[in-house]
């Protein structure tokens with residue numbers, strides 16, 4: 198059966214709604230930030246909303262059903278670093294008895310990779326769609342809206358985990374090519390016209 202496309206509008210936000218905080222925590226439940234209470238995820242997402250491109254998909258009833266965080270990779274990296282710097286002591290104390298959590302909180306994400314000027318400029322850092330509308334074109338709409346924020350002719354990339362086959366198929370279906378694999382992480386790139 199062919200699924201109907203979802204009727205959504207895409208907006209850029211600067212304040213993160215509760216529904217998006219929850220969608221982040223549910224989708225990226227293994228992300229270290231999701232392992233604390235929702236105030237940490239809210240602060241984490243708020244950093245990107247202030248400094249990067251934060252797009253949200255709203256359905257016809259104005260419910261938030263998806264989001265994308267992207268922009269210049271250097272800005273995304275510095276936003277994350279700023280977030281960690283501000284909460285360094287708190288997070289170090291909170292993860293004191295959990296070496297794995299400590300490592301993932303302070304690790305470089307995605308992993309260190311060879312400099313690649315062609316692809317490392319712009320990046321989609323997070324994209325997620327609510328399960329009740331998945332497979333109905335919302336992720337594709339978010340990517341299209343993100344591409345409209347980029348200079349013509351630029352390229353951008355996104356990382357996925359090797360096990361995330363759905364995300365890999367999603368990127369392929371949207372014109373990305375796999376170009377690099379490091380450890381568990383795979384990078385997909387796309388050149389826009």
Ligand SMILES: CC(C)(COP(=O)(O)OP(=O)(O)OC[C@H]1O[C@@H](n2cnc3c(N)ncnc32)[C@H](O)[C@@H]1OP(=O)(O)O)[C@@H](O)C(=O)NCCC(=O)NCCS
Nearest residue numbers: 323324325326331332333334335336337363364366367370
């Ligand atoms: C990946 C994700 C954002 C896709 O969003 P979506 O709205 O469901 O995707 P779309 O409906 O726009 O899909 C477009 C195409 O991608 C492919 N695709 C999307 N999800 C897929 C899946 N789970 N398995 C296989 N192919 C998939 C299909 O070819 C689809 O085209 P079709 O509907 O004509 O078959 C969503 O599944 C999600 O939130 N996943 C969890 C978070 C994640 O992995 N994010 C990426 C890493 S940050």
